[in-house]
Amino acid sequence: MPPKEQIVCGNPLYLEWIGEWMENARALNSKGYQTMRKAYDSMKNCPIPFQHPSQAITLKGIGPTICDRLEKKLREHCAKEGIHMPEKPGVGAGAYQADGSGEEDTAPKKRKTTRPYVPTYRSGPYALLLALHTQSLTSPLPLLKSEIILLAQPHCDSSFEAPPATNGGSKFYTAWNSMKTLVDRGLVYRNGSPGRYLLTEEGEEVAGRIAGVAEEREGGGAGKTKKVRVDKEGPMITLPEVSAPPAPVAPTAATAVPRPAAKAYSDDVVILDDDDEDIPVIVEDLTIEPAISAAPPAAAPAPLSPTGSAAATFPSFIPIILPPGSFTIHLLLDTREAKTQRDRDYMEQNLNVPGVNLILRSLEISDALWIARCKHTGREIVLGYGIERKRMDDLVGSIKDGRFHEQKFRLMKSGLRHVMYVVEESHLDDVRSYLDAIQTAISSTQVVNGFFVKRVPNLEGTVRYLARMSTMLGRIYEGKVLHVIPDNVIDARTFGDFRKHLKETQPNIDYLVSYTSFSALTSKSAALTxxxxxxxxxxxxxxxxxxxxxxxxxxxxxxxxxxxxxxxxxxxxxxxxxxxxxxxxxxxxxxxxxxxxxxxxxxxxxxxxxx
CATH class of the missing domain: 1.10.150.670 (Crossover junction endonuclease EME1, DNA-binding domain)
Structure with a gap:
């Protein structure tokens, strides 16, 4: 029997791009991975070359969204290579017979048009999206059902708790049942038990447009009927006349973090697709200066001049400026991190994914760090995020011999602003007699030391968390200016007080240190006072x-x-x-x-x- 002939993909460039998107979705543990997987298999098994990405609509698993992304990617590719962009053929031009003959179908194929989801004004979904959007402006943390209802009820004509008194009280649903619709449509992400909810990226876009409608309608247009477009390509909707719409309820102190009112959105608020409630997203109002050359011009920050008694202790200096786009974000992983003694390359192999620039290095402190590397000089700047990884058996051992407290003490003196402990709940059967001590140690780490603790089931959970953190930090620092303290100004004996002084005198600027200075500060013996x-x-x-x-x-x-x-x-x-x-x-x-x-x-x- 002759061997089965393998099908050669007719569009290897499109296949490569879809493969990159698939791997990116897998690294983020996104639900879109299965969608990209189907599109990848379908494109791989198609031997017919397409002249334009729109012709891929005929393949199973590839819809208008993927076609549009392919077209955008092809346009960028043609512009970069200096070649002509293929023209988009007529409707049905890319259709071919089911037997694979490649002949064009004379009858044009009718394409489905998906209408954007537009909730009814003052309905349950409308109020829920608006409530979650209002909370996201003040805090990136997810909300419980009771907290969402408190924010959403003023924007809805139906009750979220009591069923409507119609048909003799035979209806048992409330406006809260609309949350299932939002979750199914991918606009809201739910996690945990009891459930906690937050907006996805798509939901944030829809809610942002709804918020603009609500502000127009409830802010100054009372008593008027107005047509507005919620989606930029969607249909026009008519807002009904409302006699006295209730004002939006501001988040309470228990559910919101204070935020300057002059800023509607922050570039630092990043919502991930999975488990983002377990990532400490930092909201800062950092003043962005223009790009500054090596010779400090007038736009550079003025030299720091401590006043009072501190003038004799803290020197004046001009910070080193790294403008946006002049650096790349890298993840430093300690070379001693391994799955087992025989499988020491597991973390390295699984972290080599799109969006993660991995560097293996022996670290003085912490098991993982993030740095910014200057593209021109190669100078490395520590961003202030560090992760300490602990297995359950390792945690118990460090508590017994005192390493746990010594590590926390060094981390507190390291200058890292955001320290995260990742506790892997594997090998739990070996330490069941120490569960009380483990819980006490974790609680003390959170409450006393102020460190963030993330609990994951195994090493795979740690790898996924590192990948998501790398993606998030890349998006946070994409448009930021970095202010770096020169190495000759840093003194290990006074560095803690120096950082505190800078925070008090210039709270809007986050001063960083180079990796060289950080290593000297965190060495076990080099900088002991x-x-x-x-x-x-x-x-x-x-x-x-x-x-x-x-x-x-x-x-x-x-x-x-x-x-x-x-x-x-x-x-x-x-x-x-x-x-x-x-x-x-x-x-x-x-x-x-x-x-x-x-x-x-x-x-x-x-x-x-x-x-």
């Missing part, structure tokens, strides 16, 4: 966490001060209770009698015996 050594000495005593060590160092800044404090006590009992009585400002768990006596034993007992 007397205070750092003192804190480490205190933390070697069992029962003293980083927070308690800092509290003791606040009252007794040096070992000499601690010894002098003990010598001032009249009796040995007073010495044993001194730390407990002096360091009583610690918030959660105060230093008790037993721990205070243990500290005295370490520092003074041997000396008392010698005397």
């Amino acid at each position: 007397l205070g750092d050594v003192y804190l480490r000495m205190l933390m070697t005593i069992r029962g003293i966490s980083a927070e308690k060590a800092v509290e003791i160092a606040t009252k007794f800044p040096t070992p000499t001060a601690l010894m002098e404090g003990y010598e001032k006590c009249k009796t040995v009992q007073d010495q044993k209770r001194m730390i407990m009585e002096k360091c009583c400002g610690y918030g959660r768990k105060k230093i008790g009698v037993a721990l205070s006596e243990k500290i005295w034993q370490v520092w003074m007992e041997k000396r008392e015996q010698q005397q």
